[in-house]
Structures are given as C-alpha cells and as structure tokens.
Amino acid sequence: MAWRNFKINDCLLITTENSLKKSGKTYILEPRITKLLSFLAQNQGIVFTRDELIDEVWDGAVVSDQVVTQSIFELRKILKKLDEDHWIITIPKRGYKLDADVQQIYIDPNTGFKLEEFHSSNEHTNDNSNLGTAFPAGPMTRAFSKPDNDIPPASVSNKISNLMLNHWLFDVGILSMLVLTLVFASWANNDNAPIKDLKNPRQINIEITSSSNQLYSIAKMIESTLFSYTDYTSSLHPNSEAGKTLSLYISNNNQLHIDLYNNISHRSDFKKSLLLQSDKLYTSLNHLLNELIQTLTHDHQVTVTNAPIITDSTLLYKYLSLPDLIDDEGQVNKSYLTDINKLILNSPTNSYLLAKRYIGYAIILTLDNKETSMPNLMNYARDLVKNISLQNSLLSLPSQTLNALALNQLYQGNIDLSQHYLSLSRQQSKQSSALYYILQGKILDIKNQHQQANENYSIAKYLAPSYETEVLCKNLVFHST
Template sequence: MSESVIEIHDWTLKVDENLLCRPDREVYLEPRLVNLLRFLARHAGTVFGRDCLIDEVWDGAEVTDQVVTQSIFELRKLLKDGRPDATDYIVTVPKRGYKLVAPVRTVPPLSQGAADDGAPAAALPPMQAPSACAEPAPPGPAPFPAGPLTRAISARAKDPRSRARMFGFDLFVVLVLIAMVSLLSYQGASPRVRAMLDPHLLVFRFHAGMDGNNENVRLADGITRALMGEVAAATALRVQYGATNPTGGILPGKELSVRVSRQPRGTYLDLEYRNLNTNRVLFSQQYQLSRHKVHQVLQASSQDLLRALDRPEVVPGMGWPTDDASLMAMMEARYYINSRDPVALRRGIVLLDQALASQPDQPLLLAERYLAGEALATLAGKSESDRLLETGSRLAVLVRGEGPLPARVWEALTLQAILGGQPQQAGYLLARAASRGRSVLYYILQGKLAELDGRPEAAGDAYSQAFLMEATEQTYLLCQQLGFYSNMETLTPALFNGLGQSKVKLF
C-alpha cells in the first residue's frame, strides 16, 4: 500500500510533494517535518520518546532533544492552523513522549483497475429486434421535436398563419436572449472590488502569547520594529506596523507574525511569514530566547526572514548594540517610546539611559535617546533641552568617523538639522536615511522639509504615508507637532476629517 498520500483527520499529507493541504489551504513543509508526520501517522496511537524518534526519523543522526521538541511544536501549530476549536492532533504523554491521536487513513494509489473495485454500473435493458409480424404503429401526434425550442410549438405549424406567428415568437425570444447576454457581459466587465491585496505591502503583527507577561509584550513589540527596519532596508517591500485592521481599500498581501511566549522550557520567539494572496505559510521558525543571547537570536531570525524574502546575501544587524543587555533594553524601550503617555515615555528613556551606561558611544542608542527626548518634548510638553543638546552633539561627532549606519541615526541627525534651521543639511541627511529604508519617522521628516520648502501638497502626501504605515494617535500627533506645528486640516484634509477635528480616532 502506498504511503505517498495520507489523510490525517481533515488534512491530506502529500509526501512526494512535501505538501499538507485541506480545502482552501495549502502549506509546504520542510522534509524533516514531512518525515516526522509520516512516521507518526504510520504508527498512530503509539507513544514515541525523543530518542526513538531520533533513531527512526533522523536515522540516528546527531540531533538534540530540542530539535525534536521544536519539530513537534511546529507540526502542532501547522495542524491547528490558528483554529481554537480544532481537534488535538499530537499529544504529549508525560514522561514518555508523543503520539498522534487524530484519525489516519492511507489513500491508495489510483490505478486502471480502481474503477472495478467500485459499485457496479446499473445494467441497461437489452435492445429487442423488431418482430417481423409486428403491425405498424398507427399514426399519432408528432413526437417532441429535437430542434430548438422555437420549433416546438405544435403540428399546426404547417398552417401559413401559424408559421408567421411562430416566426414572430422566435424573433422575440432571440431579442430577449441577446438583451440578457449583453447585460451579463456588461456586468462582468465591471466588477465591484471592495478590497485588493497589495503583494508589495508587508504588515508586521506582534503577539505576546497566552501568559499575559508584560515583558513579553514589550519584547515582541521591540523585535517587531527591529525586523521591520531590516526588511525596509534590504527589500523593495513597503512595511506596515499592524496596530489596526482596516476593512477596505488596499490591504497587505503579506504578513509576518511575531510572537514571544513563555513555555515550560523557557521563552521562545516564533516567526511566521504568510502570503495572504495565496494563504500559504512560506516561513515558520522558532527560536529560544534569553537575555544572554538576544543579539544572536535577532541576527539569526533576521537572516532567516531575509532568506525567505530572497535576500540571503544581506547581513542584518548593522549598527545594533553589541552588548546583549543594552540591546534588550533598547528593544523594550521602543515599546514605551511609541506612546504619548508621559509616564511610558519616561520609562523608555530610563531604559535607554541604562543601555548607554554600558555603551555610552553607541550611535544607535544615542539616536534612540535623542528621538525619545524630542518625542517627550513634543507629545508631553516636557523638554530636556540641555540633555538633548548634549546627546545630539555627541551623536554628530561620532557619526563623522563612522561607516555605514542604521536609518535611525540619520533620521535623528535630520531632526537635529531641522530644529537647528539647516533645511539643506537636513535634506542631505534624510537622503542618507532613505538609503537604509523608509520608516514612519522618515515620512514625517520628509513632510516637515516639504513644508519648509513651500510644497504643501508633498507635505500632505508624506504625512498620509506616515499614518498609513503606522495608524496610531502618536503618529498623527508627531505629524502635527514635531519640530513645529503643521496645520493638518490644510495639508491633508482627508486625513484630518477622517480622524476628527477634536480627537484622533483610529480606523
């Protein structure tokens, strides 16, 4: 019996194609996952320990227990497919191992004789030859004609007046049919599209798992923003922070889900990259995360994601802090900085100051600290003039001797030049930032420079682009107040009217 196609409850595993599918859903698996799922399906209901699975599935290769655990986790996640009410497929038997509990059926190969195994066809009555002594049948009504409907009137069609009436009826039917076909063709040529998926727009969504750990929320948000920066710098994709779910218009064609959750064996980072146009998972990976290897995990996850995006030659992590504690503090600080609450902003600033205590001359940390101070001054009205001046001056001195730098550094220097009344220098610095990817802050700064240059249309377009990239209250307020006040009602009336004149309202 062939085992190239196996039905596992509502899924079908096509071993030869590395494909797991069910109605309206297809997922391509790595060979290790295919081999593991096929083995468990062949022995459904049997418990296997990790050592046994390594011997049977990995053929005794040097594989750690963590690889088996991760593979089981990935299979469970794929089979559940985000359905909270889905049945259990693979269960853990405490202190023994794993077993597949879903119903399994092997699909036999299709062959020429397969039809013989089915139900026999209904027998047809034998044809009888006409009897030689049979009397001819008396003439009766004309049989129902096999021609078009317009001929099937009656035998009275032989009458010339009836033929004329029939011709008129035929003509009427033909005209009605032509009208119906024309109407359907017109409607088919003008489809109504409520929403379109943009294949060049990638939305990033973060989740904090089910444990409700606030640290995991902060870390997931910071990692999400770090990955956004790497993708924006290395690819032509437009990135969007998934804080909202618009219901119409142009929607993202791709999605990256970022999840940080605490499990019995530690804290894990899960990435899942999905093409929403085809509803296929193109990349899914799990990484064990700890405060002592944040840099290593971010480097590996960024590299794997860029490889899935066909940019394997790009080396991520340019300009990141090398100290794990500093990098962890920066990740968490980004969560607080992207808020208009003064208490949260100050908490983010405290974390950045702690990171700078370990690496005082790290350009990215200085840039984040400078921008956080300006955000506090803009959104909360609490300026740190002396500290900001010192931070900005140190950053400017360091950049003179540095090589390639992250976009965030150039954006901080651009804002410093705008506030210093140097629009020409700010334009040069913003162009340097664009070479490393375009962020929400990039478009806000672009709008400010367009205003200073007397181009209100370009400014309104830039502010709209910033808001569409991250539709939050803070984005709108930064467009309005960062550096100097911008009249959003004049610059982008559609955005102003859509949000409300007195209070920002998200989608």
C-alpha cells in the first residue's frame, strides 16, 4: 500500500515521519496531531464537530471535548511557527475545518517515487485512437510545414509570402499583447501584495531559553511591568510580527542575561546582566526593570515603583522558584498551591500572594480539577478580603490584586462592586491583562451585552493565546454562550 502524504499550501505533511516541513524547516508532530491534521487535510473544507473528530481521529475512544480543544490549540501553535495558523477555522457552535489548498501525494514505500496526486491535471495518453480529428496547426506551424520538393509557381509564391508575412504580423501582435498582459499583471500583483516582513514596533516577543521556574517567573514579571508602564504589548508565545525580541537566559553561575533586540533596525537596544542573589534580588530586579522601561519609553524620568511587587528579597527569591500554574502540556501543576501556601505561612499579610493564590485556585476550579472545591475558594477569598481591609487605600494595591477582588465579587453576584474594582485596576496600569478583559466580558454577558463581551474575550485571547484562556473566557464563574 502506498504512503499518503499531503502538500498543504507550501507545507509538506509526511505522515510516516510525523513531520511538517516548510522552506527547509522541519517540525516533528505528536502522532495524534499528525492524525488530526491528516484527517482534516483529507476532508478539506468540511466542518467537523468535536464528537465527530473523536470518532474519526481518536477512533471513538473515551476522551473529553477538552482533549480535542487542546489538540487543536497545540496544532495551531505549531502552525503559527510556520505563519500558517490561519489554516484551522473555528465555526462557532459547530466545530472546526481546514481552509487551505490540499494536495494528496502517494509515495511508493519501496522506491520512494511519487505515484499520483489527488489534485493533478488530467492524465495524458499516447493512444491516438480516440482523439478524433487532429487539432489544426497554428499559423507559424503551417507557414513552415511545406515540403522542400514542392516549389510553387512565382505567383503562388508571392501569395504564400504575403500569407507568411500576415501570419508573422499576427503572431507578433499576439505575443506583444501577451507580454504586455504579463507585465501589467506582475505590476498589479507587486503593487497589491502584502509586505511579508512588516513588523509591529509596539509588539515585544519574550523568549526564554529554558524551562527554569525562575526564568519563566521573571519573564512574566517583565511582561506585567510592560503592561503597567508602557504601551507595548508583549507575549511569551512566538510572534513573527513582533518589532522587538526580549531574550532571557540564566547562565551556570546564576547570572540573568537580558537582551532587547530590535527586529526592525536589526540591532540590540538594551543588554544587561545581573547576579540572582537571594539577599539583593529585589534591588537588582527593580533596577533592571527601571532601566528597561526607561529604554523603551525614552524617558529617564519614569520610575517603576513596587516592581517586583514582593519587596522582601528572600521571599521574592522563593516566589520566583514557584512552578507555573499550568505546565507546557496544559495540565495543572498540583505543587503550585502547595508551594504558594508555604510562602503565605511565612508571610500571611502579603496581599499579592493571597491574590495570586485566589486567582490560581479559581483557574484550577474552572479547568474542572476534581481536587478543588468552591468552599476552599471562598476561604481563600475571606483571607484576601480580611487582609485588604487592613490597607489604608485601595489605590495602593497593584492591578493584579484588584482583579482578584473583582473576581471574588463576581462570584458573589455583586456586579457593581466587581466593576468598581476593575475600574480601579484599569487606573493602576497603562494596559490591562487578559484576566481583566475576561472579567469585563463576564460583566457585559450578565448585562446581555454579548457582542461587547465577545470583543473583550477576543482581546484576552490575543493577549494570552492559550487553551487556558479559551476555557476561562467560556467557563470562569459561569458558562458564556
């Protein structure tokens, strides 16, 4: 049996190798992702529900809709690296389809030769028995098809010469029109063609070179600070349109290295290295963040206050070592709550840690983890509110903490008070986080302003494109249709 592979737009899906290739780059896929993309390619343009995909791709195995959603998300993430994430189209309340030019290619497994193509043109044949009357030769062919031994009289020769000249003029005219048409079409295409290398000067792509908890936490801290003090949008997800790339890595001697590279001018705008010492960490990171923000804003008068939010260096060092709430495979890190509870035991009045615990638990609860419960979430909320009541002013709270208060009021059905906390959060930051827009969307949903709610959800997904964000937009506090 021949191997069946697929040419999808400019990419080649090799099913036997679980690989997707484009322009010399090769990405290895998980077998289930290969099978999903292969099935959609075989049925290009057809919309499939999650249940239908489970039947066809997972062979009817007992898996949840969440597995399909996660697989679609992972497939899109891979396609985004190839600038092809527009292939997979979500049809609201129906399912998914592949929107791309697909060509099925069959390969002989013994020789490696291509046998046939699904979208190939009609096959040619050397059998002339069914061709009927031959198509007449063109003008230039007829002009030169006269046998040499058949020399016409002079009068006939003149007529033939005139006829040849007419044919030549006709051919030249046709060729000239064809050349002019091709030149005009080429000019029109070049004039209207999109600029592939167009970069967004206000977009920063944050890259980390390892899965270190510290490195990821520092990257998230930088992202939060950029949102609070600049107009730059940043993301830890690859973005080929980003005007700047912020690279972070930690060397063996525990030194943090940061490099801000300008993808438009092709030069480095900012470079810095610092030693991650537990007793001086707050001062070092605060100085680093100030320098970075001043470089981006071109304003040396800008002062970043309370960044990092945790001012105790020893506690900050432990906080940066926390695992991420959601791992790379979209699964909940069970140790997250255990570790953050240990930090809270050592610092029970730190409102930021209390807010992070509350939000983290609400996210886990929304993702339907059976080890969580609403009573526990309410207890965490009481700890947070009790600590906040001791604060002199809500305006001194960071936007993340205010978002946690807004979420708590939304759970209790206090819409006006939830909106009040969100308004304060908006005042505390130049830009708002994905969680802010999710909560704003929930409030608009309650007010039956569904179109505006969906716009807020779209902003949240743009700021934090992940499976977690999709689930929160749909199911946080209540199910949104």
